[in-house]
Amino acid sequence: MTTTTPAAPARPGAGAVLPPLRIGPITVDTPVVLAPMAGVTNAAFRRLCRESGAGLYVAEMVTSRALVERSPESFRIISFEPDEVPRSVQVYGVDPATVAAAVRMLVEEDLADHVDLNFGCPVPKVTRRGGGAVLPWKRDLFSAIVRAAVDAASPAGVPVTVKMRKGIDEDHLTYVEAGLTAQDAGVAAVSLHGRTAADYYSGTADWDAIATLKAAVTDIPVLGNGDIWSAEDALAMVAHTSCDGVVVGRGCQGRPWLFADLAAAFAGSDERIRPRLGEVAHVVRRHAELMVEHFGDEGKALREMRKHMAWYLKGYVVGGEARAGLGLVTSMADLDDKLAALDLDQPYPGEAAEGQRGRAGSPKRPILPYGWLDSRELSEHFRRDLHEAELSVSGG
Numbered sequence: 001m002t003t004t005t006p007a008a009p010a011r012p013g014a015g016a017v018l019p020p021l022r023i024g025p026i027t028v029d030t031p032v033v034l035a036p037m038a039g040v041t042n043a044a045f046r047r048l049c050r051e052s053g054a055g056l057y058v059a060e061m062v063t064s065r066a067l068v069e070r071s072p073e074s075f076r077i078i079s080f081e082p083d084e085v086p087r088s089v090q091v092y093g094v095d096p097a098t099v100a101a102a103v104r105m106l107v108e109e110d111l112a113d114h115v116d117l118n119f120g121c122p123v124p125k126v127t128r129r130g131g132g133a134v135l136p137w138k139r140d141l142f143s144a145i146v147r148a149a150v151d152a153a154s155p156a157g158v159p160v161t162v163k164m165r166k167g168i169d170e171d172h173l174t175y176v177e178a179g180l181t182a183q184d185a186g187v188a189a190v191s192l193h194g195r196t197a198a199d200y201y202s203g204t205a206d207w208d209a210i211a212t213l214k215a216a217v218t219d220i221p222v223l224g225n226g227d228i229w230s231a232e233d234a235l236a237m238v239a240h241t242s243c244d245g246v247v248v249g250r251g252c253q254g255r256p257w258l259f260a261d262l263a264a265a266f267a268g269s270d271e272r273i274r275p276r277l278g279e280v281a282h283v284v285r286r287h288a289e290l291m292v293e294h295f296g297d298e299g300k301a302l303r304e305m306r307k308h309m310a311w312y313l314k315g316y317v318v319g320g321e322a323r324a325g326l327g328l329v330t331s332m333a334d335l336d337d338k339l340a341a342l343d344l345d346q347p348y349p350g351e352a353a354e355g356q357r358g359r360a361g362s363p364k365r366p367i368l369p370y371g372w373l374d375s376r377e378l379s380e381h382f383r384r385d386l387h388e389a390e391l392s393v394s395g396g
C-alpha cells in the first residue's frame with residue numbers, strides 16, 4: 001500500500017528521538033542523511049547544509065569508470081572542503097571489476113571515508129542497458145558489485161552502503177532480497193527510496209516498504225527515503241517504519257536550513273526555521289559565493305544557481321519578472337541587484353513555502369533490455385551491453 005497519510009509521530013518530549021546512526025566506524029549523532037543529488041549536492045550546497053544542521057552529507061554520484069579514468073569532472077564531484085568529515089562519496093557502476101578499482105582508488109588514495117553504492121537511477125538511458133534501479137533484478141550481478149566494493153573498501157576500514165529503489169515495478173520488486181544480500185555482503189547500512197523505477201518520482205513514496213525492509217534486515221541500519229518535506233515528515237517516517245535514520249533529497253532544495261529543523265526535531269524540540277525573504281536572499285547569496293569558489297568560474301556557478309531560484313523563492317510573493325530575472329542571473333553583481341530589488345521584509349509565507357518541490361512527474365513503464373525479465377541471472381549477452389549503462393550516465 002502506498003502511504004498517503006503517515007501515522008502521527010510519537011511526540012518525543014525531551015531528548016533524542018533516535019540513537020546516533022552507526023555506519024561502520026562512522027557515528028552520525030543526528031540520524032539524517034542528505035540524499036545524493038546530481039547537480040545539487042556539490043561541496044557548496046553541502047556546506048550550506050552542514051552549517052545549518054547535523055548529519056551525513058553525500059556528494060553527487062560519480063561513475064566508477066569516470067573515477068578510474070580520473071576525469072576532471074569526477075574529481076570535482078569528489079572534492080571536499082578540509083573540514084568536511086566524513087567525506088561521503090556515491091559511486092555508480094555496473095561492472096564489479098571497475099567498481100572494485102574505483103573503490104580501491106578512493107580508499108588507497110584517501111579520498112573518501114564512506115562509499116555509497118547507487119542502485120536507484122530510473123532514467124531510460126540507464127535502465128534500457130540494465131543499469132540503475134533495474135540492476136538488482138540480476139541478483140548475481142548485484143551481489144558481485146556489492147561484494148567487490150566491500151572487499152575493496154574493508155582493508156581501509158571504509159564502510160560501504162547501498163541505496164536502492166523498491167524494484168522495477170510492483171510486479172518485480174527486489175528490495176527485500178537486495179537488502180538481505182547487501183547485509184550478507186558486509187555493507188554497513190541500506191537505504192530505500194520507497195518507489196519503483198516505474199514510479200519515477202510520481203505519487204507518494206511507499207513508507208510501508210521501508211517498514212518491511214526494516215523488519216527483514218535486522219543486523220545493519222535501514223534508512224528510509226522518499227517525500228520528507230519537513231521535520232514533521234521525518235518524525236512521521238520514523239514512527240511509521242521504525243527506520244534507523246532518514247534520507248532527505250528534494251525537501252532541502254532551496255531550503256538547506258531544513259537540516260536545522262531536522263536536528264531540532266530529532267533532539268525532541270519543536271523549534272523550526274521560518275525565514276523572512278531577506279534571510280532567504282542572504283542564503284542565496286552565500287550559496288552563489290560558495291558555488292563560485294567550488295567551480296572557480298563565476299559564469300558557470302551562476303548558471304548552475306539558476307535552477308535553485310524557484311526552490312528558494314517558493315511561496316514568497318515575488319513578481320513574475322523578478323523571478324524570471326533571477327532564473328537568468330549571470331554574475332554576482334547581477335544577483336546582488338536582483339536580490340536587492342525584492343521585498344526583503346516579507347515574512348515567512350507558511351505552508352506556501354513548504355511541501356513538494358523539485359522533480360515530480362508521472363509513472364513511466366521502465367525501458368528494459370529485451371528479455372531482461374526472463375531470468376534473475378546475468379547472461380553473457382547482457383554483460384556485453386551493460387557497460388553502456390554506465391557510459392550513458394553523466395556522473396563525472
Ligand SMILES: Cc1cc2nc3c(=O)[nH]c(=O)nc-3n(C[C@H](O)[C@H](O)[C@H](O)COP(=O)(O)O)c2cc1C
Pocket residue numbers: 035036037038039040060061090118119120121163193225226227228247248249250251358359
Ligand atoms: C535532481 C536529483 C538528482 C538526483 N541524483 C541522484 C543521485 O545522483 N544518486 C542517487 O542515489 N539518487 C539521486 N536522486 C534521488 C534522491 O537521492 C532521492 O532518492 C529521491 O529524490 C527521493 O527522495 P526525496 O523524496 O527526499 O527527494 C536524485 C534526485 C533528484 C531530484
